[in-house]
Amino acid sequence: MLSTETCDLKYLGRAVTTDKFRMLLRVQFGGEQKYIKLSELTFDTFLKEVCLKFNIPEGRQLDMKVYDQSDTEVDSEVFEEIVKESPGAFRIMLGSEGLGASQSSPCSVTSEDTVILNFSMCDDEEASPVGASQPKKPCRMNYEAKALIGKILTSRPGGEHIMQEYGKTKSLTDATRRQMINILAAEMTETHGTSPPKNVRVMYAQGIVALFPYLEDPFSQHGYEHYYDPESGSGYLAWRLKTIQRKSSEERGGSLVGQAMVDNPS
Structure with a gap:
């Protein structure tokens, strides 16, 4: 009771x-x-x-x-x-x-x-639409997103630990969630560059809650916005991507300074 x-x-x-x-x-x-x-x-x-x-x-x-x-x-x-x-x-x-x-x-x-x-x-x-016998392509895309996230996590170091922790507890600790976000953001930028299209970011966010339904937010419109919200551009994935973009920009800047010193020694 x-x-x-x-x-x-x-x-x-x-x-x-x-x-x-x-x-x-x-x-x-x-x-x-x-x-x-x-x-x-x-x-x-x-x-x-x-x-x-x-x-x-x-x-x-x-x-x-x-x-x-x-x-x-x-x-x-x-x-x-x-x-x-x-x-x-x-x-x-x-x-x-x-x-x-x-x-x-x-x-x-x-x-x-x-x-x-x-x-x-x-x-x-x-x-x-009402009366349709088959789901539209975007619906199937969610299944593809789920498969994509699963493939990434099972092929990357640390990914199996994430899957096992969720399987046992139906949740992730903050540290494990950060590890998952880091893995997915790294894969996203390696495949799509440091500024992935919005639809790619949404697909990754959808894939997370499709693979790990207990991580879905019941108070948001679609359940995945805390990973990436296309309206505000916020979320765990968005914040990690901004960090990657900033570091990439700093590395490019440092490289240009170093090259300038080689080309114009004092």
Whole structure:
């Protein structure tokens, strides 16, 4: 049973803090994404809050079916345990259609009556349009970003330690996070130069939270902005890139001074 004291729950790929049974969940309905608050962790309360937030007629609550990431139906008996222990996306279907033979990816939207909870591989503007059978290319790009970050970390010194620490604790210490940022920024600048394009920076940030979903920020718009925010140009990756750029500029300046002294000895 949950205590009425403040506690931490690992919910759908990230830690969610609850205060006296208050829980903040992110819900996507169709092309719209909102936060909802639960006063108690029960299946019935969850369905009622989803109906209220998205103006779904409460009479349709009986038609709502909840599925976990493996497309297994979740009911009231197991809802609490699934929420606390299972990372990934939950879907709610309205009506009697069920998931059917066509299994959609976690990041595709196949119906106006599909609700995707919390972590999704797609951002809102990148999700497939309603009725689309296949995700758009930007959606697949998130999978590519995840694979890219995994490849970099497993091929660089120190990367395996980062993967192992996250696997054990579902988090990273500040020192390990800095090590990860240093590795990724180094790879980025070696491949794309000291001023990588914005889309490359976004891809790396998306890849981090796709590979390590517990590191996603539940209070930002897309979850990856604390690694790189394209609107403000801030974030861990951006700050590391600025350091690399500054050092590179200083090295070039020192090299020019040295060359000038060789060309014009006093």
